[in-house]
Amino acid sequence: MVAIVTGASRGIGRAIALDLAAAGFGVGLLARNGERLAQVAAEIRAAGGECAVATADVTDAGGAADAVTHLEGALGPTTLLVNNAGRIDAEVPLWEADVEQWRAVIETNLIGSFHVSRAVVPGMVARGAGRVVELASGAGARDTVVTSAYTDSKAALLRQVGHLHEAGFDLGLRAFGLAPGVVVTDMTSSMRQHEGRTDFTPVERTCEMIRAIATGELDAFSGCYLRVTYDSPASLRARLEKGALPPSARRLLIAPWGSDDPHGDGFTPVR
Numbered sequence: 368m369v370a371i372v373t374g375a376s377r378g379i380g381r382a383i384a385l386d387l388a389a390a391g392f393g394v395g396l397l398a399r400n401g402e403r404l405a406q407v408a409a410e411i412r413a414a415g416g417e418c419a420v421a422t423a424d425v426t427d428a429g430g431a432a433d434a435v436t437h438l439e440g441a442l443g444p445t446t447l448l449v450n451n452a453g454r455i456d457a458e459v460p461l462w463e464a465d466v467e468q469w470r471a472v473i474e475t476n477l478i479g480s481f482h483v484s485r486a487v488v489p490g491m492v493a494r495g496a497g498r499v500v501e502l503a504s505g506a507g508a509r510d511t512v513v514t515s516a517y518t519d520s521k522a523a524l525l526r527q528v529g530h531l532h533e534a535g536f537d538l539g540l541r542a543f544g545l546a547p548g549v550v551v552t553d554m555t556s557s558m559r560q561h562e563g564r565t566d567f568t569p570v571e572r573t574c575e576m577i578r579a580i581a582t583g584e585l586d587a588f589s590g591c592y593l594r595v596t597y598d599s600p601a602s603l604r605a606r607l608e609k610g611a612l613p614p615s616a617r618r619l620l621i622a623p624w625g626s627d628d629p630h631g632d633g634f635t636p637v638r
Contacts, residue, residue, distance in 0.1 A: 374452030376403035388416030395438030425479030476520035532590030
């Protein structure tokens with residue numbers, strides 16, 4: 368089993384990489400900061416795990432593709448891709464946003480994810496199996512008053528999850544949007560909206576969910592938005608015991624204003 372984790376040099380990505388390595392995955396570590404990646408790799412190897420390192424900026428399509436080629440050359444074909452690399456913009460409304468910063472957030476969170484997926488997914492499809500996890504956010508599932516680039520990009524990732532599911536399900540591909548809650552990281556610690564916050568979500572919940580996804584036990588939730596603050600592998604298994612999910616469950620939709628409104632009704636996914 369081989370996993371590639373982007374943004375693996377710190378925060379949630381680092382925790383995911385360490386956890387997957389401890390679970391027996393060969394882990395491809397991808398991030399911009401080579402020094403920090405080397406530290407994560409040293410931790411994994413000291414614990415007896417297997418990993419490979421590639422330094423790249425996911426916003427560079429060629430660099431991302433080269434990184435994937437290097438990691439798969441060292442570890443073997445990717446069975447799990449965790450698109451975690453991301454950044455956030457200033458906590459201001461759209462009309463006060465810095466143009467270059469706004470663009471950079473979209474390029475990292477959304478286009479960067481596309482670049483890595485575009486490099487990894489063809490191999491998964493050719494082999495008839497593979498799982499992609501997009502680190503989404505609760506902010507992408509609702510309207511907010513600040514950080515418009517971040518929320519726009521995270522909403523788009525949920526739509527990308529749906530696309531991968533619809534286009535790839537019959538080819539063996541499974542895709543998941545996973546919101547990690549508010550985890551203590553450098554990013555959240557710098558945000559005004561989290562000043563004084565005490566109810567952080569343990570990163571271990573995200574790691575547990577990704578491990579469950581990697582084993583295939585949550586494949587019934589492919590295409591769906593999962594949020595570890597409220598969901599767990601156990602709660603999702605319990606939900607499946609109640610019967611099949613409604614076709615539109617946990618999908619990004621437009622809610623109709625009533626029974627006479629066609630928008631949001633008649634959702635007919637491939638699976």
